[in-house]
Amino acid sequence: MGAKVKTMDRKGASFQERLYLIEIFKGMATTFGHFFRNLLDNRKLYVRHYPEVQPEIPVRWRGRHRLTTHADGTVKCVACFMCQTNCPANCIMIEAGERLDGKTEKMPVKFKIDLLECIYCGYCVEACPLDAIRMDTGIFSVTDNNRESFVLELPELLTTPGAFSEEEYKKGGA
Amino acid sequence: MADTIKLFVNGVEVEVEAGKNLIDAIGAVGIEIPHLCYHPALGADGNCRMCLVGIEDGRPPLVPACKTPAQAGMKVLLDAAHIKKIQRDVMELELINHPTDCPICDQAGECKLQDYYMSYGRPESRMTVPQVQKSKKLDFGCGVVHDQERCVTCGRCVRFCRQITKTGELGIINRTDDARVNIFPGRPLNNRYALNVVDLCPVGAMTSKDFRFKQRVWFLKKAPGICHGCAKGCNITIEHNREKYQDDIIYRFRPRLNPQVNGYFMCDAGRLSYRQENEGRLLEARLSSQIRPLSDVLAACNQEIERAGKIVVLLSPNCSLEQMVAVKTLSAKLGASLSGFSDGYVKAGDGDGYLIQDDKSANRAGLTLLGIDCTQETFEEAVREAQLLINFNNDLTRSYTDSELKKLLKDTKVIAVATHNDRLTAMADIAIPVATSSEYAGCLINCDNILQAFALAVSKNQQPLDIGAIAAKLGSPLQSRAEQFAELRKYISILKDFEADTLPAEGLKLNDSEAANVTA
Amino acid sequence: MSLLDSVMIVVRVAFSAFIPLCFIAVCVWMERRGAGYFQDRSGPNRANIFGFRAAGLVQNLADAAKLIFKEDVISGHIKHKFYFVLAPVIVFFTALVSFAVVPFADTLVVGGKSYIMQGIPLDLGILWFLSFVGFSVYGIILAGWSSTNKYGVLGALRSAAQVISYEIPMGLAIVSLLVVYGTVNLNEIAQFQGKLLFGFIPMWGAVLQPIGMVIFIIAAFAETNRTPFDLAEGESELVAGFHVEYSAMKFAIFFMGEYVAMFASSAMIVTLFFGGYQVPFLSTATLIGQAKPVAFLLMVIIPVVMHFFAGWIRRSNVSHYPRENDPRVFEATVYIKCLWGLVIFLEIVLLAILFSASGGATAHIFVVLLQLCTFLVKVTMMIFVYIWVRWTLPRFRYDQLQKLGWQMLLPLALLNIFITSAFVVALS
Structure with a gap:
């Protein structure tokens, strides 16, 4: 016997349960308990007062993307297309070009992430061989009123800072 | 069908075509012998040592399959431990100075070295000394870009220029881990088939300036076609891709083997003629310089007729x-x-x-x-x-x-x-x-x-x-x-x-x- | 007809027409905040006017503004546009009119004349209510059918079958009730319940007819299409059922119709089973006789209640996160001041009654107002039960619904009639 087997009794067979009304009153007593408790003291509501109280974002939370940079602020990404290849939502659109600053040969000329299509699975981060794309901005709320602004372009991806320090991020095991 | 002979591979009897070397003969029935320097059009060179196999008939323990003609009754050994070890060791040797350029290398995805690393080697690097630095991104002319670090000095490109185009622009200079392919100073590639070296190169040392960084090869859909550039009708592979929200675009033509017509190669002009399929196209029907629906225009044509x-x-x-x-x-x-x-x-x-x-x-x-x-x-x-x-x-x-x-x-x-x-x-x-x-x-x-x-x-x-x-x-x-x-x-x-x-x-x-x- | 006659007619018609409408806002507010508290969340509490959110009531204004200004779509595929528009009107109108016969206070005797406190003083009473509640389902059926939408038609069919199934037990429950009360006039029924059983138990329908009450309440839930009987909407399987094609104010009228129906059937349940406008243990005659002690008692009770209520407001109406100069504290202070003002006003009114001539017109009017308040409090509590049930019970499966209606409620109601009749015959 590998798995533990727990036999559950089927409810609703006894006469008292089949009367139904008694069980209804029990249920109503339960809900009224919640109502009355919350009515007396509304601090007991299980509510976060968003947007005034912001949730704490853990390091491993997959938020909006950003592209990391070298120390001198140039893009780390070499446009290897691993993220685009792995993206299950097909939301990454890269255009590669020659890199002339001597760091490497290839770099992205365009790097677009369509946040409306992104499913925030984090495969792009896992696929990246150079730690060039991360989802550590801590941005969880992406709102706007036109479609175009949901397509992140290279400058925005590069300038968004990470929300955590390098040590925290590494320790987060991402 | 040519004559066939029977031989044994790993103890299993297979029937192969006579008059070929082991790589081609056994490869034709679907058993792959890894090789880097051998190419059917360029003949055996035997320098990469990747195709070493065992023959159980009293010969030396290891022979290069590219140099060994298939003979009846031959007992070829491919999966023995010592064969595996030699393959692994050759892979490790090739990778000692090979840069980890795969993310930026156009060959990634169709690279022999990558494939063989995955299927024959997977050695961890044991190197403690820095890799030998060589020149990268050399313009060899004719739209060929060369990366000496990625080169495995198989010499296919050198042999192509000597044997096929008979122009001999390329050569291997220096020795051992400093050996590299290069042109003679001031004399770049100058022949009308030069881009074939890009296809021939088993690794990403030779890349095409035209295709460079345009697409990753695994995105490309391959379809057979015929080059319309001249009366030869070279067989080609049309490699195209439809990027998201965009049109289906051809990214390159590559030659496709047809011994009757073009063999393994095609000319550079034909190779680059894919551009005409993409550029300057007439997209809309016009009636005296006004864009009109095709049905209207056809009706006007019929009136004119x-x-x-x-x-x-x-x-x-x-x-x-x-x-x-x-x-x-x-x-x-x-x-x-x-x-x-x-x-x-x-x-x-x-x-x-x-x-x-x-x-x-x-x-x-x-x-x-x-x-x-x-x-x-x-x-x-x-x-x-x-x-x-x-x-x-x-x-x-x-x-x-x-x-x-x-x-x-x-x-x-x-x-x-x-x-x-x-x-x-x-x-x-x-x-x-x-x-x-x-x-x-x-x-x-x-x-x-x-x-x-x-x-x-x-x-x-x-x-x-x-x-x-x-x-x-x-x-x-x-x-x-x-x-x-x-x-x-x-x-x-x-x-x-x-x-x-x-x-x-x-x-x-x-x-x-x-x-x-x-x-x- | 004297001026007083005309004023009384206007007052009672206005009352029975506008109180249900006012209660739409209260119902929606109770529903949403109640649902919040039942589910350990807070419900709508953000909409405000100059920072005053009136405990979430302002949200109703926002919703109303939204629904009024939304585009009123009538899809192109709808052939019978007249019926399509008529359907919500029927639902709303029947719900509103069914309340008209409910008495909200005992007959007022002023200057030797008696005034009935009912919107429409009909002797039909309960039958009027039954007929209009039954008629309201036509609106739903018409809506579903004229939508030319499969979900709409399915919802309408469910609704039709459900109403047929539950009108019978409802009617039978009322039959046994009528056997006890011996009248269909709702005012007489309410007056009947003012008496005391064995001298200390109020002779309410709930006491005399417990089984009838259960059956009637269940059937009333079904008739108003409230959970657990809201299969006509069935979001999960029918999208929204009969009102799937409706938008803007036409949808709002359905929505309001549902709450008016809830109010009307709560009023009917209260009238039939919970003593109507009767103050427990105090019949109309007793109240008129003891107006001054009652008024004095109220003068004492109201400030005490207000004191605790003010404390509750002060505790509840604060921001539950660090905030400088919390505006909600100021808001609470304003509410408390307003309420104390109201209390002072009430105290003055009660003081006036204390010093007025005993047994006069003032006492009569005081009693009517007292009964009115009692009635509204009872109805509000019944509405709360509606909400409470909605956020407790899951929706029935359709076969369970029919099984309950035909196999449980119908035999139970018949049995109840036999037992009741036997008792009544034996006692008389």
């Missing part, structure tokens, strides 16, 4: 046989004079006797076979008498200068059924867009009388009709490709045995009597 007294129909020598037959029946029905005049497509003296031909049209043999008049005199005479010229994609600017053309066509209305939005199309009164060679299926006859079929490769977002379909809309009785093919059988008797989609991949060699069967 009814109004005109005499009509000349001009065919391009690049059309497929099906299209030619369709246009031929159309012109017979309209009572028009049909011409295939295309002298401008011939560039005398350009051919080199290997793959490049003088004639830059793909199907002139087809025009001849269908008995279509191609002489300049009859064409000009017909145009002078006619009120309407229907030009099926024949680039007259190749045959005439602009002023000559204006003079010739001054009293003639022109319907241009064209692929490209060029000067000639701009001159026309009515322009109808049609598919290019990658966007339809058809047959061609090349300069050696080999009939080759090709299938539709690229589907655009708005796929234009092909010339056969336009001819059908203008009144040709042949409404479908099947009907066109049936008509074609009247001219080429050997096609009786085939259907349009069952023609052999390597092409049909037409004999002289069929080629001469002009007026049948």
